[in-house]
Amino acid sequence: MEQCCLLMKIKVVEINNSEYPCLLRQINNPPKKLYCKGKWDVDIFRNCLAVGGSRQMTTYGRRVTDELVSKIASVGITIVSGFMYGVDAQAHKAALLSGGKTIAVMPCGIDLIHPGYQKDIYEEIIAKGGLIISEIEGGSLPAPWTYPRRNRIIAGLSRATLVVEAGLKSGSLITAGLAKKFGRKLFAVPGPLTSSLSQGSLQLIKRGADMVTGVNDILADYGLVSPEYPANYFSYSGLNKLEQSIVEGLAQEPKEIDALSRLVNVSTSELGATISLMQLRGMVSEEKGKYYVNF
């Protein structure tokens, strides 16, 4: 597999080439050469959104990324991200799952897959018409200074940048800063005040980034509207009394089954049976021991 990636044709696009993405050319220190894997298509760069966030993604972060990115990617906007684990990888995955296009900008040499265990995502991006880009040739390892340089490409390629979940030291704040500097739009998703992984994104909002409360906040900037924008989150019809109270209980806050059973006053065995069936119907999902209502 490793060899297969090495053998894959690498395209080099120089800055004076007409195929070079024009948004990227506008920044003050654009890369002289871009190395790239996948099918180079100028169309892919037309509508790009950079998505960034913490590596230590919380469940909230994952759900928000899934929700926003899948809807954004499905209307034809390319998702650009940094291929790191956490929010980056989740954004790539969500874009691929909804049938959209995505570009991964690597902090390492074009021949290297980093982190290596995400090889399946890497291959899927290429297979589904996406791109892998790096400004570094060969198989050199990422270093602390290559990440900020990579981030300038991410921000530079995109019309707008979305920060989903970021701590105070998150690298995505660098991307956000660069986006501002390049005069691009900056979006940030608000998070709970109690989470350390929300402090960075909250700070961005405070300093003037656009707060995202729904997918149309972002799409409006691209002159688009999501066809499946829900009128009301958490609304399901045809529920029985127990199911209704489960949905209400979980919509307030995700809960463990023990806590939920105390709230709705039903034994864990009966609740377990009901919630398994609800999960099969796609109404709730479970992560890290807690149950959530699906949007």
Added chain:
Amino acid sequence: MLVKVASALNLGLHTLAMEVEVNVANRGLPAFEIVGLPTKAVAESKERVRTAIINSDIQFPARRIVVNLAPADVPKQGSVYDLPIAVGILATVMHCRLPERSLFFGELSLDGTLRHTKGALLLALFAKERGVENIFIPKSSANEAAIIKGVNIYPVENLNQLLSFLCGQISFEPAIYKENQNKQIIVEAEFDMSEILGQEQAKRTMEIAAAGSHNLFMVGSPGSGKTMLARAFPGILPLLTEKESLEVTRIYSASGRIPPQGSIIKIRPFKAPHHTTSPVGLIGGGSRLKPGEVSLAHRGVLFLDEFNEFPRSALEALRQPLEDGYITICRSREKATFPSRFILVASANPCPCGYLYHPKKVCICTRREIEKYRKRISGPILDRIDLYVEVPVVDIKALSCDQKVKDCLESSKTIRQRIIKAREIQQRRFSKETIYTNAEMKNKHIKKYCQLSKEVNQILIKAGTNFHLSARSYFKMIRIARTIADLEGAQEILIPHMAEALQYRPRSEG
């Protein structure tokens, strides 16, 4: 003059017939020799027998004595041949006839009394099988042997008493089995289930595990109460059935774990070996093939705390006992099979630092570390565990003020009542099979006893695709659903039973 005394030899859980041939010669220099592959303990029996006879005020013959332990090619271990050797010598000296079809078995003390010996139950079982009528055995082991009806067990106190009986001077009553009077049979656990606040789902899982004897895996952060739950587990287990308790007592008898005057074991054993236990300690073996923890936990519970910390070799060795319910140990000299059908209760942290899902503390593990940690347990072992449950960290302070939590606390006794009922249903179901519980069901049993209706099957198939269940998990779900239905007393597996069973599937995502 030659006397042959019948005795027996315990090898693992098996017993071999053995003959002690004692020849007291009229010619030759005085001597005392034992032949027939005696080990050190048997060879030393010479001195014990001589001293015991002298201290019983009987004259030790100053002649050439040769003792042969036949069959001569099997190594003899232990000190239980003291009694047959002494009886053989005394029979020649005192010219008394030995009763026919009798076995002698026991270790002598220097003052002529008999000491408690291991393996008395095995001996009685062997005697019954072979049609042996009388067993002469140390008094303190007699009760244990008397569990088996239909064999006369003579509780021998000392050599003088035995000699008087053999010479027809006194009468001797066989021992009658007495259930242990001084110790009441109360299933006791370190904790009662009602002492554990919250953890409703974990408790429910334990109930299902106990009812169908399913293996159970608990994952939770340090301090979430995994160990406490496991320690409370014996309290909800029903007593052993008659068949089961004989199986268990046999293993304990063979390894010398039945105390003097001990009787049959009724309470399910609970074994919690530390994670530094060696494979041999866990599985059994050693130079004299002893049963390991898995066999000592037979029909009971084997609790492996910090499951991931056990050496891989020890965990992998659990495969056969988990699958087959017995373990066969082969060494160059001997081979033994021990039963090992236990409920495995394993507990582990979600990650090396332990705080992956902790509500307050932050996990400091990298993804790679977590993956490495989880990979310590192989797929085949996880495949053999039916029930998975996450044990969340609870806020004890908040819970202890909550009246609702207190109201739904159940004592171990109440839970045990439900389990006993579910086990009775299983006993009736499997009365014509060789298995006892739902967890032991193989595919053919599932086909026979767990017919799923169309709707239930649909749910299972849908869950199979949605939750990525393996083929093996599919059968696990049916087994668990069967137990849940049994707990409710339902004939058929219904949708709620199957839906609840899905709660206890392994969670693959990190």
